[in-house]
Amino acid sequence: SWTTTSVVEEQVAAIRAQVGTKRAICALSGGVDSSVAAAIVQKAIGEQLTCVYVDHGLQRKGESEQVEKDFVAATGVQLKVVDAEERFLTALAGVSDPEQKRKIIGREFIRVFEQAQAELVAEAGAEGEEVAFLVQGTLYPDIVESGGGTGTANIKSHHNVGGLPDDIEFQLVEPLRQLFKDEVRMVGTELGLPDAIVQRQPFPGPGLGIRIVGEVTKERLDLLREADAIAREELTAAGLDREIWQCPVVLLADVRSVGVQGDGRTYGHPIVLRPVSSEDAMTADWTRMPYEVLARISTRITNEVAEVNRVVLDVTSKPPGTIEWE
Numbered sequence: 001s002w003t004t005t006s007v008v009e010e011q012v013a014a015i016r017a018q019v020g021t022k023r024a025i026c027a028l029s030g031g032v033d034s035s036v037a038a039a040i041v042q043k044a045i046g047e048q049l050t051c052v053y054v055d056h057g058l059q060r061k062g063e064s065e066q067v068e069k070d071f072v073a074a075t076g077v078q079l080k081v082v083d084a085e086e087r088f089l090t091a092l093a094g095v096s097d098p099e100q101k102r103k104i105i106g107r108e109f110i111r112v113f114e115q116a117q118a119e120l121v122a123e124a125g126a127e128g129e130e131v132a133f134l135v136q137g138t139l140y141p142d143i144v145e146s147g148g149g150t151g152t153a154n155i156k157s158h159h160n161v162g163g164l165p166d167d168i169e170f171q172l173v174e175p176l177r178q179l180f181k182d183e184v185r186m187v188g189t190e191l192g193l194p195d196a197i198v199q200r201q202p203f204p205g206p207g208l209g210i211r212i213v214g215e216v217t218k219e220r221l222d223l224l225r226e227a228d229a230i231a232r233e234e235l236t237a238a239g240l241d242r243e244i245w246q247c248p249v250v251l252l253a254d255v256r257s258v259g260v261q262g263d264g265r266t267y268g269h270p271i272v273l274r275p276v277s278s279e280d281a282m283t284a285d286w287t288r289m290p291y292e293v294l295a296r297i298s299t300r301i302t303n304e305v306a307e308v309n310r311v312v313l314d315v316t317s318k319p320p321g322t323i324e325w326e
């Protein structure tokens with residue numbers, strides 16, 4: 001019968017048999033799937049695995065640290081961090097169109113990852129070793145869906161760590177391909193990963209880059225990071241993390257509205273809160289969350305985040321709205 005222990009043991013044996021004495025690499029995003037996939041492969045082959053984390057500068061507050069410190073501490077994995085913030089910001093400069101942003105972020109990600117990959121292959125070659133395997137956090141529903149085609153597949157060009165180029169000459173290691181999301185979380189816990197990683201809500205591959213309506217700049221990202229951190233902190237404190245599927249926090253960088261603070265007039269940007277309830281993200285409804293929690297988030301964001309003088313609530317279901325604004 002199915003137990004997380006038996007799944008882990010079975011996969012560890014299968015990975016060892018598949019990889020042998022060769023080396024494997026894995027692109028870590030900080031998400032549940034790539035983290036659990038990497039952790040199980042690490043358990044199987046230890047130092048034969050190297051993880052690559054592309055820091056594109058579009059993460060939420062504390063997210064890079066979660067990968068670079070917490071994940072490494074929990075697994076002992078060998079991690080190569082690529083600081084690519086400047087590269088991504090340069091590529092995104094002057095771009096406001098959502099699809100263009102998505103394409104640029106996806107393209108830059110692949111380029112940066114391929115470069116890191118080539119470096120690892122060369123280093124291993126110099127040691128007389130061969131990098132032959134690429135670890136991917138593919139789940140059972142991913143396999144089913146990519147065969148059938150989903151309703152939203154063509155609405156936005158999705159970017160995630162699973163969407164790496166197919167022309168690479170690696171063999172795939174996909175230890176989660178028989179599992180559903182809730183099973184992946186259980187396996188992650190069994191492997192000793194912290195709840196902050198295992199219970200993480202969905203977060204899009206292009207990160208905060210598609211939560212700024214308008215051009216993406218470092219200043220705007222920092223501002224959004226602060227607002228988002230406050231919202232997440234208050235939602236967690238109110239015990240709403242399970243009830244809410246995810247809550248995008250969006251900066252309307254191209255919009256300004258008049259406000260008042262003390263004796264003075266302000267002219268700042270609105271922040272949108274988009275809490276949704278959903279089963280699978282294909283459809284969603286806006287979450288009827290307590291007014292007191294909304295009030296706390298609003299007060300804190302307008303007090304603590306300079307440039308933001310208004311907080312608004314998105315009360316649109318999906319369809320017709322999508323969960324993300326871009």
Ligand code: XMP
Pocket residue numbers: 152156157158159160161202203204205206246281282318321322323324325326
């Ligand atoms: P939408 O906005 O299409 O989002 O209703 C549905 C779900 O997908 C997430 N999302 C993404 N996830 N790469 C991802 O890995 C992406 O490019 C991407 N775009 C949206 C979104 O957060 C929601 O959970």
